[in-house]
Amino acid sequence: MLSRLLKFLDASPVNFFAVKNIIAELEAAGYRRFDVQKPLGSVATGDKLYATKNDSSVFAFHIGMQPLAQGGFHLLCAHADSPTFRIKPNAEITCEGRIAKLNTEVYGGPIMSTWFDRPLTIAGRVILRGADAFTPETVLIHVGRPLLQISNLAIHFNRQVNDGVKLSKQKDMLPILGLITDELERGNMLLNIILEEVNRQRKATADDILDFDLYLADAQPACTFGAHDEFISSGRLDDLSMCYAGLEAMLATSNMKCPPATTNVLAIFDNEETGSQTKQGAASPFLASLLQRIAIAQSGGGKGESGSGMEAFYQAVERAFMVSADNAHAWHPNYSDKYDPTNHPMLGGGPVIKFNAAQKYASDASSAAVFAEICRQADVPCQRFVNHSDVAGGSTLGNILASSLPLRGVDMGNPILAMHSCRETGAVADHEYAVRAFTEFYAH
């Protein structure tokens, strides 16, 4: 189980790859693509469907024995994006001494210092000229070798470096790409690399490349560490570890002989790290519209707003339960003072239910009780997190989703250290716990 997670983390350097890899596993398990440009048609018990938006979010549905109106649905959501650096347009800068570096901008909230002095690579999507202007082609690329590094300033030029350094996103964080050896390379080094990667998949010239969404990624693979190999060191545990635990649970329940009583939904959103306000993010009405289309199809046709389909959808929302799965903060042995005095989620201690009096998290006593009971039935320990009252804390998917789908549910996640570091720390045991708890949730 763990080796599958590590393989997924390595094969998913950015959101587009995470979604592509999840789709590949869904298709292998018999899920068929719901082409949202066409009518859904009929939906039967046991059907397995998925839809995508922008190649960076994916929504899978396993239709249960009860229609949505009677059974509601069990929704597990997580996000496929992680903090990183986006390569800007016209990114290449040729410096003194033929050094080429790249202009980047920050995506989300990375701990920037953790990106220094480690081999990095690039990954993302390249957009190529298509049959007409509105339908360009997309090719995903992931350079498989160390390609760049953001190098620190030597301590001899900054003796205060260990006292904390203010970093400029524009000055300090630009990676070095290479040394120009040939004048033809000047200004074309990045383009040549992109072209080489695209040409591994299809024939293209520089003229075919219209644009790209490319990001930096750690070039070193995920690994375990610790005296008993009990920890995981990897980039993007937040939130790919929850995406994958959700997928494992969805696949486990889709392989059972009979379909589940309730329809199961796995929603992997994009852009959580920048506030979710995109067509593929949790604030989008896209998921609600997919559920409406399923409810309408189950009610025997498109009756529109006042028809039985929409009524079935409204009833389904009232009966549904959501698990918003996004990693939580594990207790850090070096920084006890930053944590709530009485709630210390531990690495390896199981899934963490998150509470916030200001309602940044969806959990309340009633919904938390449901999830804790599911954990108990799965023989999985469960922990609780609240912020130290003087620390602002973060937010996540659950309460943002509530604006389009007013669902009862919990915010939870596996505990990790160093959230938003280039490499975060998780626990091996927690992955298995999450898969067991989510499988129990979907099997209900």
Ligand code: ZN
């Ligand atoms: Zn997250």
